[in-house]
Amino acid sequence: MRFRLLIIMIILAVPIALFAAQKEAVKKAPSKSANPAVEQKSQLDSPKAKTLDELAAKYDVSKCKECHVKEFEEWSKSLHSRSLIGTGRTMATIRTAITDGLMKEQPYSGVKKIEDVKKVHLMQCFKCHLPQLEDATDNVALEIAQAVMDGDQDKLKKVSINCLVCHNKKAIIHKWHDGEPQVNIVYGTKDGPHPHPSFTSHKRSAIMQEAVMCGQCHGLGPNFDQPNPSQCATLYGSYLHSYIPSGGTKTCQQCHMHEFNKGHHMSSYRDPEVGKRAVEMVVEAPSYQFLPRAGDPNPMTVLTVKLTNRAGHRIPDG
Amino acid sequence: MTARTKDGKEFFRASKIYMPQSTESRGEAKMVYAPFRKVGIFRDTSLQPNQTKIETFEIFHPFADVQNGGKKVRELLSKESTIEIELWYLPGGVKGQVGKDQFLFNRFVQTINFK
Known part of the structure; x- marks a missing residue:
């Protein structure tokens, strides 16, 4: 009887002991999913990229499409996904900024030949067209500048405004409130775990659904923070100083992502549906015999065209 | 137009x-x-947001003065005319390939019949 009791006690004690040991082990060494931000090394947590390929790897988003199929598909067809090329005009404009601007019209730029191009020279464009260039060396700037000169679109397509630019690098603007974007976190609209080897947590970005998110690049006016100001998009300035005073209440995301159901394609003038809705055109065309003086009737049509801008910014702008 | x-x-x-x-x-x-x-x-x-821009065009239709029974009569060269208005978006400022260099936002066509 005593022996039987001992056996029962042993049978009960072993799993209890194992459970307790496991619990203790978990306490001492939390699993990666318990505190992934500390455990995992992020692809962003690496030294400055020395080559374009290294920068592309640092900002690689290929894993995003495994779960975010629709969003990835929309983005991959967008101009954001080819931000150094655009429709072709962007690449051409970057080229003239180098050849006509830096090399000719701006004698104090320090650029006489392509080999002189450094990050500081490209940031007038890349502040928005490739903000991650900040995380690369001057060698990468030169590599990109050379690709621009060569019209090497295959090379330029390797880097762009992608998931990590909006959902990490540019996701925080109130850095004294929220700190710098963390290398292991993907910022969106909610908090929680995120099943990705590098970005193991989701965190809510305070600005993700605000117009200011887009306003960071679809700008205010001249970039005075640059050594030589450049002025590309002025759309957010128009939004703030014209659309809002006119009673406008929508955000960029509401129209360009949700109302037109364009998601991460963020369609604009290239989409006929968006274009047609952006400007309402009403025409009246009465005809009559105009009599500028007696006996001189002039058959005339008076055409009145009323164009109403229904967008949240001036048209055109970018 | x-x-x-x-x-x-x-x-x-x-x-x-x-x-x-x-x-x-x-x-x-x-x-x-x-x-x-x-x-x-x-x-x-x-075009400014939430604002309407109004454009007016005075279109004089072609005519000819002809003599009819010793009297000058003004006659329209075409009693029927077509007015066409197109609003294009030209991101590069120059016309080119539709859907690449220029995008049609709106189009209006009307036939005018003088009686």
């Missing part, structure tokens, strides 16, 4: 450009292109 007679002869053409216009803000009153040159906005004819 254009106006054409029934046989397709254009007798009126007009266009308007809506865009912000920039200089380099370096003392020269000269409009420039390209972001690396543009600083500020010198003039802005673009």
